[in-house]
Amino acid sequence: MLGLQAKDFRLLLIVVAMTMLAPFILNPFPVNSAMAQFNAGYPDLMQRFVIFGIFAIGFNILFGLTGYLSFGHAAFLGVGSYAGVWMLKLLTMNVVPAILLSVIVAGLFSVIVGYVSLRRSGIYFSILTLAFAQMSFALAYSVLTPLTNGETGLQLSLDDPRVLGVTQVDGTIPAPHLFGASMRASYDLVLGGWQFTFNVGYYLSAVVLVLAFYLAIRIFRSPFGLMLRAVKSNQQRMSYTGLNLKPYMLAAFVISGMYAGLAGGLMVAMDPLAGAERMQWTASGEVVLMTILGGAGTLIGPVLGAGFIKYFENIFSKINDTVLHQWFGFMPDGLEDVVVFIVHPFIGKGWHLTLGLLFMLVVIFLPGGLVQGGQKIGGLFRRKAPADDSATRKQPAE
């Protein structure tokens, strides 16, 4: 189907179902229940899930296939964001031109960064990409203030020209839209105690993610994808087989840079502002974590990793001591205080600590990431079922 093998097509269907039904899947708890704070089905967060999913899918095309670890991919996301905001300021509030320009500008920028960085491999390549990203951050933060509005960040204003659109509506800045459908428009479905929100911006991002995922599958299964895996496996054999590594690597680098730009453009479409902090090295590190946590080199891993980390960042960080006292209220008072005291460093602002520990556990026990964890669990079930064609699950790129 759609030029995919059955296995890949099933994976695509899973992603379609996950993204389209996300408002239900992520809001399993009734609004007034104690567990409601674990609900993640609000538009803002769902948008972040899929946008970072796109970012990680693209990053994985470079890192997962070729093994080249870029430590500066946030720079492309940032450049894409700035380009997108400018499009919204100057041309129209329709998000299509903004997103397209984000992808193009990020692509052009990644040609330059890739051309220079790919002169080296291994740790030196990583350092070069990091240097580029930090330079971009510094430029955006101070030197290029006319373009980026420095530390305040680039925002829309009431006197933007917007030659193909309107400057203001009733004295306010109009919202980004897709041919008239506002990104902020939402529909709330109330079913008993449950509430599900369907947001236009989210669904636009989700459709883009599905397309981005489909394209990634095609790239993984193409001759080009095969060559990228050959780069990771044995560069020496590759060049003595008559293949020129450089253009293959540069193409992979630019494609993943364009994915990052696409993510940046979508961010702007959801919330029309861009700041330099989007390009900082921590942001570049985050996409590395997402990809490794989910499973580098696998198709679905980066999407899972992105969702996992964003869920932690937004949900775990909101648990505070009051909530803990509620949870452990059934315990005797003294014990309750002790438990809360022990758990305290791992929640709220301490969510990084929890995430760090989880990351270590995954890297040590599941080097293939969450995908490998899923396969192991699947394998357990299968072993219980009698008569089965085992040992066929060693396909690396699932």
Add this chain to the structure above:
Amino acid sequence: MGILEVKNVGKRFGGLKALDNVNLNVMENTVHAIIGPNGAGKSTLLNCLIGKLIPDTGSVMFDGQSVLGRKPHEINQMGISRVFQTPEIFGDLTVFENVMIPIFAKRDGAFRMHAIESVRRETDIVEAAEAMLADVKMLEKRDAHAGSLSRGDKRRLEMAMCLCQQPKLLLLDEPTAGMARADTNNTIDLLKEIKASRPITMCIIEHDMHVVFSLAERITVLAQGTPLVEDTPENIKGHPKVKEAYLGEAAH
């Protein structure tokens, strides 16, 4: 006129003269063996032919063109393939993928952006890869990870990968080193078959005299970076200089 002409090639590693004024002429469609004791500079000479090393002096002409100053992938595309002393294969990929890659390289050249099409639908590539694996009797291992193959199978796979490219010149660096007698005989048969079935020139480095005398039409003896003699197998066998420099030493 030889298909490969090496003239006055010298290569130093620090104070060590690994190659000293090497001249070599390999005639088209022959099997030319290079023998010599360990450290004689045989592998270094091959490295100079495929662009892995750049000689300090001299010239290397292949098919009427100089290979010096060209990148390894360009030299390969001119028609030179090499089997390495320790097999160089794509260990993380399957046997089948290993064979497909050189076929792609032959068909599409050094770079081509096929990012959307499925590998499986490249029927001409798939068929050629299957045929090659059948030729080297590895078809039943097509889905195995190349890195998990036995040493002998890795060598066979690497040879298959080189043959897929239909090279004009095939360089083999000790293709039977560490093989059991039966495997060695299989390799000899395979190389004879290849030679008989297509126009190809082979340059083979070998320690095993049985292999050398079964295959070679010309033999060059290299010692301490310099060619001692070049002659037919019959004459090499009885040559006193060779006995002294190489065969005598190999017999200990």
